[in-house]
Amino acid sequence: MSETVLSIEGLTAGYDQSPVIRDINIEVRAGEVIALLGANGAGKTTTLRAISGMVHPMEGRIVFLGEDLEKVSISARARKGIAHVPESRGVFFGLTVAEHFRLGHRTEKLDVEAAYRYFPALAELKNRRCGLLSGGEQQMLAVGRALARHPKLLLLDEMSLGLAPLIVERLLPVVRQYAVDSGCGVLLVEQHVQLALDTADRGYVLSHGQIVMQDDAAKLRENRELLLASYFGEHASEVAGGDASPSAAGPGGAVSS
Amino acid sequence: MREILLFALLGLGSGALIAGIAVAIVLMYRGSGIINLATGGISMLSGYCFWSLREGEIASMGTVPALLVTLVFTLLVGVAMELVAFRPLRNAAPLAKLVASLGVLLIAQASMLLAFGSTQKPQPSILPSDVVTIFDVNVPVDRFILVGIIIAITIGLVALYRYTRFGLATRAASENEVSALLAGLSANQLSMVNTVLAALVAGSIGVLAASVTQLDTVSLPLQVVPALAAALLARLTSFAIACAAGIGIGIINSLIDYLSTQSWWPTDHGVPMPGTKELLAFLIIVAAMFLRGARLPSRGELVEQRLPEVPKATKILQPAIILTIVCAVALVVLPYDFRQALINSMIGTVMALSLVVITGFVGQISVVQLALAGVAGFTVSHMAVDFGIEFPLAPIIGAAVAVLFGAAIGVSALRVRGVSLAVVTLGAAVAISNFGFVNRTWGGGDTGSPVPQPEIFGIDLGTEAGFRGIDGNLPSPVFGWMVLVVTVLLCMFVASLRRGSFGQRMLAVRSNERASAAAAIDVRHVKLVAFSVSAFIAGVAGTLYAYNFGSVSADRFGPVTALALIAFAYAGGITLVSGAIFAGLISTQALLPHMLDKWLGIEGNWFLLFGGVILIFTLLQHPEGVAGAFYKSREQRRARRAAAAPPAPPAASSGRPVATVGVDS
Numbered sequence: 001m002s003e004t005v006l007s008i009e010g011l012t013a014g015y016d017q018s019p020v021i022r023d024i025n026i027e028v029r030a031g032e033v034i035a036l037l038g039a040n041g042a043g044k045t046t047t048l049r050a051i052s053g054m055v056h057p058m059e060g061r062i063v064f065l066g067e068d069l070e071k072v073s074i075s076a077r078a079r080k081g082i083a084h085v086p087e088s089r090g091v092f093f094g095l096t097v098a099e100h101f102r103l104g105h106r107t108e109k110l111d112v113e114a115a116y117r118y119f120p121a122l123a124e125l126k127n128r129r130c131g132l133l134s135g136g137e138q139q140m141l142a143v144g145r146a147l148a149r150h151p152k153l154l155l156l157d158e159m160s161l162g163l164a165p166l167i168v169e170r171l172l173p174v175v176r177q178y179a180v181d182s183g184c185g186v187l188l189v190e191q192h193v194q195l196a197l198d199t200a201d202r203g204y205v206l207s208h209g210q211i212v213m214q215d216d217a218a219k220l221r222e223n224r225e226l227l228l229a230s231y232f233g234e235h236a237s238e239v240a241g242g243d244a245s246p247s248a249a250g251p252g253g254a255v256s257s
Numbered sequence: 258m259r260e261i262l263l264f265a266l267l268g269l270g271s272g273a274l275i276a277g278i279a280v281a282i283v284l285m286y287r288g289s290g291i292i293n294l295a296t297g298g299i300s301m302l303s304g305y306c307f308w309s310l311r312e313g314e315i316a317s318m319g320t321v322p323a324l325l326v327t328l329v330f331t332l333l334v335g336v337a338m339e340l341v342a343f344r345p346l347r348n349a350a351p352l353a354k355l356v357a358s359l360g361v362l363l364i365a366q367a368s369m370l371l372a373f374g375s376t377q378k379p380q381p382s383i384l385p386s387d388v389v390t391i392f393d394v395n396v397p398v399d400r401f402i403l404v405g406i407i408i409a410i411t412i413g414l415v416a417l418y419r420y421t422r423f424g425l426a427t428r429a430a431s432e433n434e435v436s437a438l439l440a441g442l443s444a445n446q447l448s449m450v451n452t453v454l455a456a457l458v459a460g461s462i463g464v465l466a467a468s469v470t471q472l473d474t475v476s477l478p479l480q481v482v483p484a485l486a487a488a489l490l491a492r493l494t495s496f497a498i499a500c501a502a503g504i505g506i507g508i509i510n511s512l513i514d515y516l517s518t519q520s521w522w523p524t525d526h527g528v529p530m531p532g533t534k535e536l537l538a539f540l541i542i543v544a545a546m547f548l549r550g551a552r553l554p555s556r557g558e559l560v561e562q563r564l565p566e567v568p569k570a571t572k573i574l575q576p577a578i579i580l581t582i583v584c585a586v587a588l589v590v591l592p593y594d595f596r597q598a599l600i601n602s603m604i605g606t607v608m609a610l611s612l613v614v615i616t617g618f619v620g621q622i623s624v625v626q627l628a629l630a631g632v633a634g635f636t637v638s639h640m641a642v643d644f645g646i647e648f649p650l651a652p653i654i655g656a657a658v659a660v661l662f663g664a665a666i667g668v669s670a671l672r673v674r675g676v677s678l679a680v681v682t683l684g685a686a687v688a689i690s691n692f693g694f695v696n697r698t699w700g701g702g703d704t705g706s707p708v709p710q711p712e713i714f715g716i717d718l719g720t721e722a723g724f725r726g727i728d729g730n731l732p733s734p735v736f737g738w739m740v741l742v743v744t745v746l747l748c749m750f751v752a753s754l755r756r757g758s759f760g761q762r763m764l765a766v767r768s769n770e771r772a773s774a775a776a777a778i779d780v781r782h783v784k785l786v787a788f789s790v791s792a793f794i795a796g797v798a799g800t801l802y803a804y805n806f807g808s809v810s811a812d813r814f815g816p817v818t819a820l821a822l823i824a825f826a827y828a829g830g831i832t833l834v835s836g837a838i839f840a841g842l843i844s845t846q847a848l849l850p851h852m853l854d855k856w857l858g859i860e861g862n863w864f865l866l867f868g869g870v871i872l873i874f875t876l877l878q879h880p881e882g883v884a885g886a887f888y889k890s891r892e893q894r895r896a897r898r899a900a901a902a903p904p905a906p907p908a909a910s911s912g913r914p915v916a917t918v919g920v921d922s
Contacts, residue, residue: 054438073443074438074439075441075444078438078439078440078441079441083439086435088433088436090433090435090436090439090440091436092428092429092433092436092437093432094428094429094432095425095428099425102425103422103429103440104422104440104441105442105443106422108441145440
């Protein structure tokens with residue numbers, strides 16, 4: 001088995017003292033693509049934000065390449081090899097495409113060639129300002145820039161947001177290919193469940209801040225009923241439980257493998 | 258024609274000064290998203306540093322070593338400013354950042370006043386004093402050198418931002434800080450380097466421009482107003498435009514100097530109309546806002562910026578009655594100096610109340626409130642002097658005129674908001690003060706304008722009324738009582754305003770204008786009414802000031818005092834009536850400074866210095882101000898008590914009360 005890039009142990013995090021995700025355990029190994037699935041408000045984005053340091057954990061640990069990240073700042077995490085492409089894409093409208101690849105911290109040299117190799121379309125847009133690119137091109141730039149940094153862990157948040165499914169269908173295989181080529185671990189949040197599972201090795205399903213299901217992507221694909229139930233069914237079971245208290249055991253806890 | 262050329266060329270000097278400060282403002286804004294009102298203050302600090310090292314105040318160094326030490330000093334000032342005031346506020350609301358820069362300005366001014374006094378200092382000029390002849394006009398060569406230096410600095414900065422990794426990173430971070438952090442850039446480092454660069458630019462121009470400005474604690478700091486005009490024309494983004502606009506403003510100012518020597522130029526008692534340059538700077542700011550778009554470029558921030566909480570007053574009448582009785586007795590019992598300080602505190606409270614309404618409730622940062630008070634004060638004076646209209650009609654007219662001005666500013670605030678509004682109102686405050694109050698016809702000139710005693714039905718209500726309290730000295734407690742009644746009524750009015758439905762609409766507008774418009778709240782109406790109400794309160798404070806001192810003068814309502822007032826109001830708690838009372842107690846010449854002066858021998862300038870320090874400390878520790886901090890700790894105590902001794906049924910699950918506390922705190 002390959003090396004563990006990221007392991008999240010018992011993570012609870014949220015905003016203003018109210019937890020959004022509770023007691024989460026996730027593991028990402030080198031070269032693996034992991035899909036993080038779940039309905040709106042399940043806590044997928046918060047999980048990614050906690051990994052990149054934008055949200056502070058209330059409990060639990062985030063271990064990246066054997067190092068506890070608790071005291072590490074956002075930019076230091078980025079420098080250690082975590083590349084987070086947020087929903088807003090994290091590109092700079094005022095900078096040209098080429099400038100995006102010059103933009104790095106002091107010791108860093110971005111691998112422009114790699115980015116243009118994975119996304120040949122970008123090479124033709126070199127001198128265009130990012131603000132003038134289409135949504136899909138911006139997303140390519142965001143992912144391309146992340147790849148050019150040779151990250152050990154790539155976090156992709158809702159690449160499909162505002163894009164035609166066709167473009168996402170083109171982007172995801174590139175990500176897959178990159179993970180295979182470089183041994184980078186990928187954790188990807190995606191609304192298009194089918195697309196995500198076609199790409200991923202394994203998947204986790206988040207519901208109301210807890211992991212209710214985790215399995216190989218293939219099994220999740222087959223087990224569509226269960227997947228749907230974990231997406232939508234937990235509300236019913238919660239009402240049945242008769243307790244809105246968040247500390248109650250996850251409604252789908254029994255389902256998780 | 259020759260003269261026009263001469264004056265245009267002479268204007269290059271002050272133009273370079275304005276351009277230098279404008280470029281520093283832009284640099285600072287791009288580096289850390291702060292509009293630094295203290296930029297001129299940094300120029301002043303460096304100017305003083307160089308002067309004191311050169312002219313024997315501290316040392317008698319040669320030009321070069323003194324210059325080097327000054328640059329090191331400026332660098333340290335920049336580092337200190339960034340570390341102490343700006344870095345901890347990285348994720349704070351824009352108002353807090355602006356107020357922090359205000360705190361820096363206050364500290365800079367107060368420390369220089371304390372160190373070197375208020376007299377103007379002869380700044381030695383570094384640049385050669387030769388004269389060159391161009392088209393038959395003799396122009397001092399240092400004007401050209403100054404402009405050359407500032408253009409060179411600008412070109413250097415443009416190149417730095419365009420071609421270096423650092424410049425690229427700053428551009429990225431100024432567009433979206435979160436993305437920059439995720440890209441592995443350290444926003445703190447970038448901001449530090451930019452702040453230090455800005456300090457160096459502002460500092461060196463402060464030393465070099467010795468021949469075109471005076472070295473005192475007001476001239477250089479206030480150059481920030483025309484510089485802001487130039488920086489806004491550049492949308493706080495382009496160094497080249499900021500530089501060109503700054504030089505342009507300097508040239509236009511110099512041409513105004515020339516034109517004002519002409520016979521057709523409007524005069525005021527034989528001297529050219531004062532304050533036209535300040536009026537021009539204000540008009541440029543307004544024009545820049547309209548032409549270049551009211552929104553300044555914003556940054557993607559990590560944390561959503563919350564404004565301080567606005568708690569509802571639970572009881573109004575009871576504290577009002579207690580306060581009235583205590584103050585009414587104190588006014589009789591206290592010795593005359595403390596009586597005067599108490600009256601000053603109450604007037605300061607009223608002044609702060611106007612800020613509570615406009616800034617605390619509606620979130621509009623207005624620097625012009627004290628100038629509105631001045632408008633009312635001068636109206637009262639001129640009503641009496643020019644038209645023979647006295648109390649009680651004169652103060653009513655005064656407040657009404659203040660409301661008119663306030664509403665006019667409210668109309669402009671329909672388009673301009675946030676930090677931009679602060680800049681516009683700062684320009685307005687400077688323009689009103691210099692164009693209005695200094696004018697001898699409709700202002701007070703250098704000496705001030707007299708105000709007669711208030712009198713109704715033959716009863717003297719003024720400071721010189723017959724009843725003189727226990728020690729028999731001026732001012733009369735009768736005047737104090739009148740001020741007390743007005744203060745208490747206005748406090749109750751503001752507290753009930755917050756409780757009523759209009760108060761809730763104001764808070765809705767404060768938190769999100771679009772959302773409240775969507776919820777069928779008439780945002781224009783709310784803003785206009787709020788501006789009028791706060792202008793009315795400021796106007797009342799202005800008339801009280803006028804009667805308190807028996808005269809009105811421009812310096813009492815000047816922009817520097819206005820900035821200090823905002824500092825005090827913010828430290829007291831800008832969202833609370835009790836905060837306004839606290840602000841009144843610590844404001845200039847009020848009870849607390851008076852006590853410190855009398856008992857501990859700490860004079861006013863020390864208090865101003867403390868004011869700046871306390872302000873920054875408050876911003877970092879208790880963004881809701883002293884009163885807000887009190888309120889919070891009281892609420893927490895209550896919640897804890899409720900949780901500790903629950904009258905709840907015994908069967909209540911053990912987890913519940915703890916959870917309640919967790920949610921409330």
